Amino acid sequence: MPIPQDVTGDEIDKDVRQELQSLPKTLAEDVAKNLVMVARLIDEDPEGAYGYSRVALRLASRVAAVREAAGFAAYANQKFNEALAEFRAARRMSGGVELWPVMADCERGLGRPEKALDMAGAPEVHKLDKAGQVEMRLVAAGARRDMGQLDAAIVTLQSPELASNSVQPWTARLRYAYADALLAAGREPEAREWFAKAVEADRDGSTDASDRLAELDGVEFTDALTEDEADEADEADEVADDAVEPVEPVEPVAPVAPVEPVAPVESTDASPEDGDKD
Template identity: 80%
Template sequence: MTGDEIDKSVRQELQSLPKTLAEDVAKNLVMVARLLDEDPEQAYGYAQVALRLASRVAAVREAAGFAAYGAGKYAEALKEFRASRRMTGSAELWPVMADCERGLGRPEKALAMAGEPEVGRLDRAGQVEMRLVAAGARRDMGQADAAVVTLQSPELASSAVHPWTARLRYAYADALLEVGRESDARDWFARALEADQAGTTDASDRLAELDGVQFTDALDEDEDEDEAEVAEASVDGTARTEDSGKGAEKAE
């Protein structure tokens, strides 16, 4: 790992730093990206190092925000996202900022952000993310039916598959299930699974649950069989010992 693995645009931002410092920051950012999903706390630690080294670089503030977000530190994440947005003027982080408000127990604020002009500056993927956050906020507020309506959109109706398609269909299925539309929910979980090439959702498990299918872990079965064999051997051994004792008594 050299630090050259980072995105080209981030590397360009780091060119404002002395070479050695830029390399150190880049290495920490690479580790943040690698660990963000599998070990959020460790990713957060690397992000903090990068932040201490280069807090005036927007990409560093953004990475620190995502690391804090992944670790459930929503207030800190929101602070870093706001800092990055001030530096770049971009609205790209608007949906995740709104989701931080949800994490802080302020769904009303997240919902208000869904109606701000910044949403109009988002690309299609960003607008889908904003819709997902808004639907989540509705559910946080106990407005399950409104969440269903919020997710109904041209993107949901489209048969085309995009990186966000599986998550959108899954969220819709989950919302339908909450309002008691089980048959429709099953249909949309199936559609989510169909679009989920990367395995980003547990749509297959949800489908199985709705169908009443139970999975048994093969490893658990093997362990149970081993334990049964040990118990059986123990019983046989005890029986043989008892028989031997009886034989000895007869010999006497």
């Protein structure tokens, strides 16, 4: 797959760059460029990111960072079985536990919420940092909802991190998940309160909390044109553009020579009416 010229490979994280030092220089540069493209496209173009991840995987399958990137690209495309295999491989290579929550979420994606709950109670969770523990709590609550246990999902999300007034990178998502669970349980007033709190914490727009809050408040957003009307307008513009043909340039006309005045014709038979017509 072609890589834009502005991608040098130097954009990758320093820890990943260090991992790639085990490869020959030229190979390391190629792998780095593909990893940069995975990170660049994974949100807006998951399929494109997946393609670049497969190239990187073909070039350096024994590098943990490459297996991790391949896992996230597969995860973004809902290829949960493939993602889980890549995450497991990356974990074996690195020995870390950072991928434990997303591995559990893959189990959810594969229709095994019970397995995800088992992972939520495993010793590995205690080795996670605060962000990882919050992520694990979100996955566990999702597994509870998968199993129809709404009240248990709500209780799972109740935590010091949820009650804290400080805003952390995970705060908006945690509040959003709690509000959504409350709404699913029919507790609309509480859900509205927590959607509002999620909006306060969502500084980068990572959730649609503002839309959900507006929906609860009965606010409707309408476009000036419906989608069908917009399509019709675009088609009409295209037809009008096609109908206009370029005008051929006109050859300049040679100036006409002045006409000599004609002497009036004398006629003795002219009537008054004929004179008026002249």
